[in-house]
Amino acid sequence: MASTATRALAYAAAQVARVAFYGAHYLAARAIARDTFSGVEKPAHPLPSMATILSAMRDLFVEDWKNVEAGLYPLPVNLAAELRRARASARFIADVPKVISRQRRRGHDEVRARANGLPLYYRQNFHFQTDGYLTEESARLYDFQVEALFAGTADAMRRRAYVPIARLLDRTKTKKPVLLDIGAGTGQFLAFVKSARPKLKTIALDLSEPYLARVRRALSAYKDVEFIAAPAEAMPLPDASIDAAASIFVFHELPPKVRAAVAKQIARVLKPGGIFVLAETIQYGDAPAFEGLIDVFPSLMHEPYYSSYAKTDLDKLFAGAGLRRTATDIAYLTKIALFEKPMGCKPRVRKRR
Numbered sequence: 001m002a003s004t005a006t007r008a009l010a011y012a013a014a015q016v017a018r019v020a021f022y023g024a025h026y027l028a029a030r031a032i033a034r035d036t037f038s039g040v041e042k043p044a045h046p047l048p049s050m051a052t053i054l055s056a057m058r059d060l061f062v063e064d065w066k067n068v069e070a071g072l073y074p075l076p077v078n079l080a081a082e083l084r085r086a087r088a089s090a091r092f093i094a095d096v097p098k099v100i101s102r103q104r105r106r107g108h109d110e111v112r113a114r115a116n117g118l119p120l121y122y123r124q125n126f127h128f129q130t131d132g133y134l135t136e137e138s139a140r141l142y143d144f145q146v147e148a149l150f151a152g153t154a155d156a157m158r159r160r161a162y163v164p165i166a167r168l169l170d171r172t173k174t175k176k177p178v179l180l181d182i183g184a185g186t187g188q189f190l191a192f193v194k195s196a197r198p199k200l201k202t203i204a205l206d207l208s209e210p211y212l213a214r215v216r217r218a219l220s221a222y223k224d225v226e227f228i229a230a231p232a233e234a235m236p237l238p239d240a241s242i243d244a245a246a247s248i249f250v251f252h253e254l255p256p257k258v259r260a261a262v263a264k265q266i267a268r269v270l271k272p273g274g275i276f277v278l279a280e281t282i283q284y285g286d287a288p289a290f291e292g293l294i295d296v297f298p299s300l301m302h303e304p305y306y307s308s309y310a311k312t313d314l315d316k317l318f319a320g321a322g323l324r325r326t327a328t329d330i331a332y333l334t335k336i337a338l339f340e341k342p343m344g345c346k347p348r349v350r351k352r353r
């Protein structure tokens with residue numbers, strides 16, 4: 001194995017390159033948008049300075065590196081995967097004017113009619129993105145867009161959600177533990193998890209068939225993966241069948257009632273003693289220096305349920321479903337909240353009609 005110094009150098013070089021590459025795409029998108037960004041309502045809180053942003057990014061990477069060194073996951077440097085994703089650069093830039101145009105005319109309901117059969121709250125152009133979550137083209141662009149939005153830090157924030165899962169897997173006596181990713185998107189998180197634990201049984205659940213198709217591709221080298229196209233509020237999974245569940249950047253896109261329904265479903269499918277890891281945008285009170293971003297994000301990115309999410313009492317939401325918060329971690333712009341289903345909790349038995 002390479003020495004720690006060599007590994008640290010590889011890690012630092014990879015992260016700096018990512019931040020420079022995706023940060024440049026973020027700035028390019030802003031330059032194309034010009035007046036659109038300044039036209040957004042004035043935030044109630046100040047926006048963070050560049051120094052604050054860079055310092056918080058550094059903290060994120062330092063923690064990430066510590067987790068690698070602690071053996072929680074392998075060195076996250078995968079040049080082939082990075083190059084594959086980076087190839088979407090021209091596609092991303094070509095799409096920016098369409099997103100900006102939608103943003104200017106508040107065109108967030110282009111997919112409403114097309115997506116029949118899917119819940120109404122879902123049939124929107126979240127982030128003003130082309131085709132919402134409904135096409136292959138949207139799925140092809142998604143990872144690049146997210147990394148550009150977070151200037152190359154998205155994967156490092158997602159990795160933090162794996163820490164409590166790795167700890168659970170290390171201590172569990174279950175022979176074949178199961179991990180469920182709710183709103184798996186294009187499979188970035190599960191691809192990372194499988195790189196760390198290739199034999200772990202994993203389930204990717206998402207409402208979008210085209211996004212699930214990307215997960216299939218991302219995980220094609222691995223066995224023991226199941227793909228489910230279904231709403232998180234009605235998961236077709238047996239009671240008490242899941243050891244660990246995660247949901248990353250999904251809850252802020254759900255209306256309040258759906259959030260509560262999803263929380264109940266999570267509690268239902270988890271085994272007693274099982275964990276749920278919520279990795280979501282920071283909320284008011286979590287990181288005061290970034291509250292200006294919480295103010296502007298929903299209107300800039302068409303996030304209709306984000307403002308209410310940012311004020312949601314998570315303890316109350318999940319306690320209502322029978323889950324108890326046991327830990328919280330802030331990873332730059334993401335909060336990782338760990339919930340447990342108490343041991344004595346019997347699975348709810350469905351009544352026969």
Ligand SMILES: C[S@@+](CC[C@H](N)C(=O)[O-])C[C@H]1O[C@@H](n2cnc3c(N)ncnc32)[C@H](O)[C@@H]1O
Binds near residue numbers: 183186231247253254
């Ligand atoms: C912002 S993306 C996050 C994707 C991924 N977790 C990530 O880390 O990038 C939200 C994802 O949640 C999915 N989604 C939204 N509402 C859902 C629901 N009710 N049930 C299942 N999936 C849902 C969307 O299709 C989309 O893939």
